[in-house]
Amino acid sequence: MRHRGAPYAAAMARQRVPEGPAPEPAVQKLRIRYAKRGRLRFSSTRDFQRALERALRRAGVPMAFSAGFHPHPRISYANAAPTGTASEAEYVEIAVTARVDPEALRAALDEALPPGLDVVRVVEAAPGALADRLQASHWVVAFPGLDAADLESAVAGLLERDEVLVTRRVKTGDRTFDVRSAVVRLEVTTREAVTAGGDTVVGLPVGEGPCAILTAVVRHTTPVVRPDDLLTALRTVAALQPPVSPLVTRLAQGPLDAHHEVTDPLATTQEAVGG
Numbered sequence: 001m002r003h004r005g006a007p008y009a010a011a012m013a014r015q016r017v018p019e020g021p022a023p024e025p026a027v028q029k030l031r032i033r034y035a036k037r038g039r040l041r042f043s044s045t046r047d048f049q050r051a052l053e054r055a056l057r058r059a060g061v062p063m064a065f066s067a068g069f070h071p072h073p074r075i076s077y078a079n080a081a082p083t084g085t086a087s088e089a090e091y092v093e094i095a096v097t098a099r100v101d102p103e104a105l106r107a108a109l110d111e112a113l114p115p116g117l118d119v120v121r122v123v124e125a126a127p128g129a130l131a132d133r134l135q136a137s138h139w140v141v142a143f144p145g146l147d148a149a150d151l152e153s154a155v156a157g158l159l160e161r162d163e164v165l166v167t168r169r170v171k172t173g174d175r176t177f178d179v180r181s182a183v184v185r186l187e188v189t190t191r192e193a194v195t196a197g198g199d200t201v202v203g204l205p206v207g208e209g210p211c212a213i214l215t216a217v218v219r220h221t222t223p224v225v226r227p228d229d230l231l232t233a234l235r236t237v238a239a240l241q242p243p244v245s246p247l248v249t250r251l252a253q254g255p256l257d258a259h260h261e262v263t264d265p266l267a268t269t270q271e272a273v274g275g
Contacts, residue, residue, distance in 0.1 A: 023071060026064035026095035029125035030102060031266055032109070034090050040116030041086040045077065048117065052092065055112035061105065064095040078131045079253065082226050087250040088120070089137075091265065093130050123266045133265040134220060136184060138252040139227055141214040145243040151212035152188045154238035159186060164233040168223070175223060179233040182225040184260045185217040217262060220253075 036043065043051075053073060056063055065071040074095035081087040102122040110119040143151060158164060164180040190213060218225050227248045234240040254265035 023065045023067050024097040026074060027097060028099045029093060029095050030100070030105065031123055031125045031130055032092045032094065032106075032119060033121040033266060034092070034113075035118045035120055036081060036085075036087045036090055036116070037118060038086075038116045040114065042084055043117070044083045045080040048080070048090075049075075049077065051113055051117060052109075055109050056094070058112040059105070059108035061094070061100065061108070062096050062098040064097050076130065079134050079137075079220065079224065081250050082228065085227060085248040085250065089250055089252045089254070091130060091134065091253070093125060121266060130265065133255055134253050136217055136219045136253065136256045136262050137250055138262040139214075139216045139218065139230075140249045140251055141216065141227055141231075142247040142249075143212040143214070143242045144247070145210060146212040147210050148188055148190070148212040150240070151214060154234045154240040155186050155188055155214070157238040158183070158233055161237060164237055166229050166232045166236065168229060168232075170223065177221070177223060177225075179225050179229050182219045182221045183216065183230075184219050184256065185215075187215050189213045189215055217256075217260060219256070 036048070052075065056073065063073040063075075065073055076093040078091050078093070080090060102124060106119050106122040109122075113119065158180065161180050163178050165176055166179050167174050167176045169175075216227075216230060218230070227246075231240075231242075231246065252262040252264075255263050257263050
């Protein structure tokens with residue numbers, strides 16, 4: 001008779017229930033908007049995850065944890081900006097085991113995180129997935145040393161196409177996809193038009209010399225069209241070659257309204273909890 005003891009024991013070991021008490025249930029979910037500014041634009045998603053988990057511990061936040069043999073804090077990340085890009089609109093959701101005041105949490109996390117990873121807003125989460133509300137992004141791309149006329153010509157060439165294919169390396173290999181269908185709005189503007197009262201929060205270069213500015217509203221598709229994909233498309237249709245690397249900032253991400261503007265994904269959340 002064939003001996004099945006070892007495989008049977010291994011199967012039972014895989015099915016055993018973790019010992020110890022069950023994790024405390026979550027009683028509140030909170031959505032956090034944070035900005036990635038200055039030199040911290042070069043931080044990766046993993047860098048931020050480590051910094052946030054340290055900040056949550058330092059601030060004494062009563063985090064909810066997952067069940068299982070390796071519990072981890074219940075944190076959901078959504079559509080992070082690529083490494084090297086600044087952002088005013090990054091989002092994360094956390095679950096806690098005791099109710100906390102959103103504004104107090106915002107101040108505590110902002111204090112615990114390094115300057116440049118700045119917590120802008122915290123609200124209590126309404127039903128539904130945060131990721132489902134992040135339908136599009138509003139980007140600003142600054143091209144130091146590039147004349148606006150050259151950028152306008154390249155943008156016109158892209159917009160007149162029905163399809164512009166680019167190829168990007170992803171985890172499973174090279175992926176070819178259409179950039180043009182994701183573009184909701186693409187405009188060339190001036191440095192003055194995207195700053196207010198000398199504000200440089202969007203990371204625009206200061207000083208003399210030409211600096212063409214591109215504003216783009218891009219619908220989130222699969223895969224998500226990133227600013228570097230947009231630049232590849234402009235190079236493909238018009239051989240656009242910026243003299244230096246452009247500076248990229250995400251100003252907003254969220255639902256698209258009837259006027260093709262990106263709106264605040266936390267707005268209805270605030271209303272739902274009476275804020």
